[in-house]
Amino acid sequence: MTDSNNAKKDDFDLLNFLPFLLNQAAEESSLEFKQIYKNRYGMLRTEWRVLFHLGNYGEMTARDIGEKAKIHKTKISRAVRKLEQRRFLKRIRDENDRRVERLSLTHQGNSAYRELRTIAWNYDAKLAAQFTTGEAALLRMMLRRLAGMD
Amino acid sequence: MTDSNNAKKDDFDLLNFLPFLLNQAAEESSLEFKQIYKNRYGMLRTEWRVLFHLGNYGEMTARDIGEKAKIHKTKISRAVRKLEQRRFLKRIRDENDRRVERLSLTHQGNSAYRELRTIAWNYDAKLAAQFTTGEAALLRMMLRRLAGMD
DNA sequence: GAATAATAGTTGATTTTGTAACTAACAAGA
DNA sequence: TCTTGTTAGTTACAAAATCAACTATTATTC
Numbered sequence: 001m002t003d004s005n006n007a008k009k010d011d012f013d014l015l016n017f018l019p020f021l022l023n024q025a026a027e028e029s030s031l032e033f034k035q036i037y038k039n040r041y042g043m044l045r046t047e048w049r050v051l052f053h054l055g056n057y058g059e060m061t062a063r064d065i066g067e068k069a070k071i072h073k074t075k076i077s078r079a080v081r082k083l084e085q086r087r088f089l090k091r092i093r094d095e096n097d098r099r100v101e102r103l104s105l106t107h108q109g110n111s112a113y114r115e116l117r118t119i120a121w122n123y124d125a126k127l128a129a130q131f132t133t134g135e136a137a138l139l140r141m142m143l144r145r146l147a148g149m150d
Numbered sequence: 151m152t153d154s155n156n157a158k159k160d161d162f163d164l165l166n167f168l169p170f171l172l173n174q175a176a177e178e179s180s181l182e183f184k185q186i187y188k189n190r191y192g193m194l195r196t197e198w199r200v201l202f203h204l205g206n207y208g209e210m211t212a213r214d215i216g217e218k219a220k221i222h223k224t225k226i227s228r229a230v231r232k233l234e235q236r237r238f239l240k241r242i243r244d245e246n247d248r249r250v251e252r253l254s255l256t257h258q259g260n261s262a263y264r265e266l267r268t269i270a271w272n273y274d275a276k277l278a279a280q281f282t283t284g285e286a287a288l289l290r291m292m293l294r295r296l297a298g299m300d
Numbered sequence: 301g302a303a304t305a306a307t308a309g310t311t312g313a314t315t316t317t318g319t320a321a322c323t324a325a326c327a328a329g330a
Numbered sequence: 331t332c333t334t335g336t337t338a339g340t341t342a343c344a345a346a347a348t349c350a351a352c353t354a355t356t357a358t359t360c
Contacts, residue, residue, distance in 0.1 A: 127296065140166060
């Protein structure tokens with residue numbers, strides 16, 4: 001290893017380390033929105049994610065949601081149970097393949113979805129407004145790449 | 151609310167929602183590094199963060215670390231205990247203010263830090279290599295802004 | 301200088317997540 | 331058809347994060 005490489009490593013700063021930076025940005029930038037779905041709707045993160053998927057894409061199975069959003073099936077299982085208990089979604093056993101449940105929002109679930117979607121949309125706009133339109137677009141592209149979503 | 155606003159909201163996609171995107175990118179991009187500090191060093195996330203702070207900035211108090219990295223004091227307290235048990239750090243009671251402990255790495259802790267720092271540095275370079283130098287710099291800037299670090 | 305408030309750090313109880321093992325249903329090959 | 335493997339989803343147990351209450355010490359205020 002050369003001297004210049006050592007010099008670079010001495011410069012290494014945790015606060016510039018991408019995994020750390022990403023994590024801090026993710027936490028900080030979801031705080032305010034979290035307050036809303038947590039305090040106002042009594043939801044956990046996975047719960048609103050499931051709600052959003054069903055609201056956005058319509059009927060899906062737990063497996064579909066897990067694949068699309070890379071959420072582990074045990075998390076989804078628990079979120080689905082809670083949303084069902086709160087009458088936000090209903091399950092229908094698929095008679096062609098009885099292992100599968102087709103999930104969809106109730107009327108109540110759909111109302112909650114639309115309210116939260118509006119809040120989320122405004123919240124996202126507020127975050128993005130810190131940057132130019134081009135920067136924000138580039139940011140989303142880079143995040144998708146880092147997340148392995150392309 | 152106008153029709154065009156409704157049209158925009160109908161387009162709203164969880165997968166483009168910044169808090170979601172940031173979280174996915176954070177998780178995916180730290181997975182490989184996590185394997186290393188977890189499996190090879192038996193460390194938790196907060197533990198390597200504390201280790202990195204002490205390695206990078208020298209002697210600090212638990213409070214200093216928490217403030218710098220926005221980590222809650224109970225997490226730090228537990229991480230410090232574990233690092234102390236593994237003889238990676240030592241505490242010295244500050245005699246000017248006996249509430250405070252001054253934390254610093256042992257020789258062993260410093261070795262671990264330097265090994266992990268090299269790995270982290272290479273890992274960061276690998277992540278950043280997905281982008282141009284300018285893009286990567288912009289990304290870090292944007293993340294710092296989102297994280298409230300400026 | 302005694303009472304009250306504030307700060308550094310710890311501990312315990314509760315909630316949430318992660319991991320692995322499990323059930324039930326379907327699929328495929330011998 | 332039997333048996334072996336795979337898939338959808340659940341459950342149980344362990345690990346970790348969160349939140350509130352706690353001790354010990356220092357600072358403030360009357």
